[in-house]
Amino acid sequence: MTTEFFKGWVQALGLGCVLMAAESAMAFNARITAEFVPSLADPTNNVFTNTSAPGYLCGTMPAICDGNVSITFPGRFANQTPIIANNPDPRQSFFIKLPADWRDITVQHATTGQTSTVQLRFTSFGGELRIAPNATFATGIPDVTAAHSALWNGGGLEVPPSPCTSRLHRVDGDTTIRFFWQMPVVAECAKQTAFDLDQLHIYALELMYEIRTPTPLNMAAGIWEADYLYTLGPGADFDFGDNLLPYDPNLNIKITLTVSHHLRAVFPPGADRLALEPEGGWIPWLNGGRRPERIIRDQPFQFTSSGPVKMRIECQYLMGGNCAIANPAGHRVPVETRITLPAGMHELTGGPVSRKLLSTIDDVTALASRYVADQTGNLHFEVARSDVNDMLTYPDTTYSGNVTVVWDSFLIP
Structure with missing residues (x-):
């Protein structure tokens, strides 16, 4: 992916x-x-x-x-x-x-x-x-x-x-x-x-x-x-x-x-290509273990913001409000994209921004209670168990797709 x-x-x-x-x-x-x-x-x-x-x-x-x-x-x-x-x-x-x-x-x-x-x-x-x-x-x-x-x-x-x-x-x-x-x-x-x-x-x-x-x-x-x-x-x-x-x-x-606001998200080298895996990796399943419950990947990044931010995703393959990954046969499964922002950023309700679901339909808004400078956030990607089961009906194939996460410092009403 x-x-x-x-x-x-x-x-x-x-x-x-x-x-x-x-x-x-x-x-x-x-x-x-x-x-x-x-x-x-x-x-x-x-x-x-x-x-x-x-x-x-x-x-x-x-x-x-x-x-x-x-x-x-x-x-x-x-x-x-x-x-x-x-x-x-x-x-x-x-x-x-x-x-x-x-x-x-x-x-x-x-x-x-x-x-x-x-x-x-x-x-x-x-x-x-x-x-x-x-x-x-x-x-x-x-x-x-x-x-x-x-x-x-x-x-x-x-x-x-x-x-x-x-x-x-x-x-x-x-x-x-x-x-x-x-x-x-x-x-x-x-x-x-x-x-x-x-x-x-x-x-x-x-x-x-x-x-x-x-x-x-x-x-x-x-x-x-x-x-x-x-x-x-x-x-x-x-x-x-x-x-x-x-x-x-x-x-x-x-x-x-x-x-004037600062907004920056810095990812480590290689973060532009992520591989989704079951918890514990593929080896337990390949050695005769049970089917994976889900496949996931967390990607940390360094986040800087001095003001309100809205976030959304854009997709190569779209399923509802989620992005999707697809195999060469055209079979698609949705990928949930969630975000966690560091302390100092909060939702409109005042709560922390923790594993907040991003979509292509509605923007997620976060406010700053202080200047957050180079603090760690996380993107969480997940394919649910039912969709993993569907993927297993297509053995020896690769699913991939692009997910673009967009941060915008303008807070649109």
Whole structure:
């Protein structure tokens, strides 16, 4: 009997995560990317790596971001009416409320249509704040840094109200301050001016975010995408009060997760030709023993997988869902092909993949609970006793046939 097998690496694209605005007449644009690529050097890794280009602040001053990631997008916020000093309404001054709550976003596999869930929240906001008149003119204080600090009640922008905290405060002239506020929870943070301002604009907008991605080991290799719309403006997801309004009212986010999986089955030399035998071999029967109950052969192989796998067989000779072997007279008998995968791979029900029957009709699906690297699996081939009895009616003949075992790293619904 000849057994053919699939061998090699099967790769697919898979979390990376991209936030990118869909085309819109009125929308800010942003971009986030992440990916999962398994590594033999770190087989316990089961998380995505964020590959996004950092925003300006996190890229140029990574210490202020503590390893987190930010995005910078074009646009601006501008006041609609003058900022009045000591206004008791916080929404008429400098006001910030971020979507710091976790939002569920459904990503879909570009090929199979499968879905999974990503969670996203925004925890910091910053930019370049420009004012008119300038700080020294508005306050009458000649020192620029002192003037910017005196411009606000309770200290400058380096002293945001609780629960917000300051990650960055930098005076860039008497009209401009670079700031970055952290908002760890959903809350309103507002600063009241101590002097009137005609203009208060924010440019070079930057958002720091956190993202929770699914376990890539259970995701099909490939591209996973989603579009998600955040709104900006009074009472919106990003709320900057009733006076400070965005140039565009939407932030369209496109999420792209890239999953790459390893899949490999390595067989020893000579495994492409297998001989089925009774347990204990043919000699006991040839020496006058009883007829064999069945003829079998187990073939071990080394298996590597970092994600979901589906398996099936393809046959030279087909009998129902099984492959068959045949003699020159055309007589065929079915061969059951079963598979055992190493620990770390399991069925959809959670049980081990042990002597699971493969067929040409239905795929067998296995999931990975960890990266399985070069572990031993087994193929089990068997011709049942009743079929062996039929074969014995054709003495002095040879039965053979090809069985192709196919592993596929794409998990088709």
